Amino acid sequence: MSKVKFYFPDSHDFVDPTFDFEKETHNEHRVIQRDDKYAHELFSKPVYDGILVSKAVVDGLNGVKGRYSVAQRQRFFREGIYKFFRLPKFYQTMGDCGAFSYAKEYEPLYTIDEVNEFYSNSGFTHGISLDHIIFDFETPKRKITGEQLIECKRRQDITLTLAEEFLKSNKGLHFTPYGVAHGWSPESYAESVKALQKMGYRTIALGGMIPLKSPEILSVLKHVNEIRNNDTQFHLLGINRLNHITEFSNFGVTSFDSTSPLMKGLKDDKFNYHTHGEDYTSIGLPQVDANNNMRKLVQTGAINQNQAFDLERECLDAVIAFDKGTTSKDIVLNSLVKYEKIYNPKASRIELMDKVLTDKPWKKCPCDICQDIGIHVVLKRAAARNRRRGFHNLYIAYEKLQEELKKIQ
Numbered sequence: 001m002s003k004v005k006f007y008f009p010d011s012h013d014f015v016d017p018t019f020d021f022e023k024e025t026h027n028e029h030r031v032i033q034r035d036d037k038y039a040h041e042l043f044s045k046p047v048y049d050g051i052l053v054s055k056a057v058v059d060g061l062n063g064v065k066g067r068y069s070v071a072q073r074q075r076f077f078r079e080g081i082y083k084f085f086r087l088p089k090f091y092q093t094m095g096d097c098g099a100f101s102y103a104k105e106y107e108p109l110y111t112i113d114e115v116n117e118f119y120s121n122s123g124f125t126h127g128i129s130l131d132h133i134i135f136d137f138e139t140p141k142r143k144i145t146g147e148q149l150i151e152c153k154r155r156q157d158i159t160l161t162l163a164e165e166f167l168k169s170n171k172g173l174h175f176t177p178y179g180v181a182h183g184w185s186p187e188s189y190a191e192s193v194k195a196l197q198k199m200g201y202r203t204i205a206l207g208g209m210i211p212l213k214s215p216e217i218l219s220v221l222k223h224v225n226e227i228r229n230n231d232t233q234f235h236l237l238g239i240n241r242l243n244h245i246t247e248f249s250n251f252g253v254t255s256f257d258s259t260s261p262l263m264k265g266l267k268d269d270k271f272n273y274h275t276h277g278e279d280y281t282s283i284g285l286p287q288v289d290a291n292n293n294m295r296k297l298v299q300t301g302a303i304n305q306n307q308a309f310d311l312e313r314e315c316l317d318a319v320i321a322f323d324k325g326t327t328s329k330d331i332v333l334n335s336l337v338k339y340e341k342i343y344n345p346k347a348s349r350i351e352l353m354d355k356v357l358t359d360k361p362w363k364k365c366p367c368d369i370c371q372d373i374g375i376h377v378v379l380k381r382a383a384a385r386n387r388r389r390g391f392h393n394l395y396i397a398y399e400k401l402q403e404e405l406k407k408i409q
């Protein structure tokens with residue numbers, strides 16, 4: 001069993017397994033989600049220990065729909081989380097409320113009863129109490145005082161009051177309850193943890209630390225560890241600092257969650273294909289008829305649509321041929337640079353493209369995605385490829401985590 005578990009916060013992240021990368025077609029009879037595959041279905045070994053699902057993602061908030069369609073949401077509750085996600089039982093499942101989605105409100109927009117109902121009906125193994133995020137964090141140069149301090153304390157009080165209610169109502173329910181500790185300084189986080197332990201919590205999630213620098217997180221952990229009961233376990237909400245995992249573990253952290261590896265694959269412009277060594281940058285190959293930037297360029301007459309279509313196809317054919325070994329790197333680069341000149345005339349990425357084509361890191365990666373789709377994993381081009389690159393990054397992050405965990409005594 002892993003000493004520090006990694007939870008992946010799912011936000012409807014799946015891919016169509018029947019997508020044809022050469023013809024770029026989907027199976028027309030595919031039912032979205034039901035016929036798609038999650039990361040745990042695509043890899044032959046786990047890339048996370050569990051998934052985290054937010055109530056806000058499934059149920060929406062304040063009359064605004066979440067990411068799930070009405071039919072998907074109904075099926076989620078009818079089938080439960082394990083069946084809906086086709087998730088083997090050895091995975092953990094953690095529910096939370098998605099505090100970021102209502103962070104600007106005066107108070108959280110759900111009730112404890114609604115949260116309990118969500119966790120119980122879905123069959124989660126772990127459930128996080130309803131909380132309210134504190135946005136400020138004290139630094140030696142910037143003390144929190146006055147109105148700002150009053151607001152921090154008000155939010156801390158709300159979170160602690162809700163945690164007490166959540167724990168009391170947990171009797172007879174079949175998930176492990178987590179109280180949430182928020183704070184604006186290492187000392188105030190420690191006060192929250194102290195209060196939660198007094199209520200009876202032995203599993204505590206530390207929230208609101210995403211914007212903090214690693215030394216600040218470590219300072220919080222050092223303080224909370226001083227008053228931690230021996231059997232209290234911490235979960236870090238939204239934190240992915242693999243190089244500090246040994247220290248985190250020494251301070252009582254037994255789990256964390258983060259979308260960072262996936263999001264970097266999806267969104268980061270640079271170094272978004274990770275490896276155990278250096279990270280690489282994906283090769284831009286935008287779709288003329290689907291990419292927003294390309295559409296705008298066509299509509300404004302900045303580029304000729306037919307010429308763009310021809311170059312797009314030329315590039316796609318060239319990268320596929322290159323992966324099969326039937327064309328040279330120079331020919332591919334030449335096409336890519338010609339295409340780049342029309343969608344991004346100001347800044348060329350020829351060096352980064354050259355680097356990834358020279359090293360061919362996807363050929364060295366044993367993960368199921370790279371083995372299956374080859375060079376497509378490094379193309380920055382729509383969700384079928386970008387999300388798979390994010391999944392590959394999850395694979396690498398989980399391997400790195402296991403390596404770090406070996407160092408823990």
Ligand SMILES: [Zn+2]
Binds near residue numbers: 371392
């Ligand atoms: Zn891979």
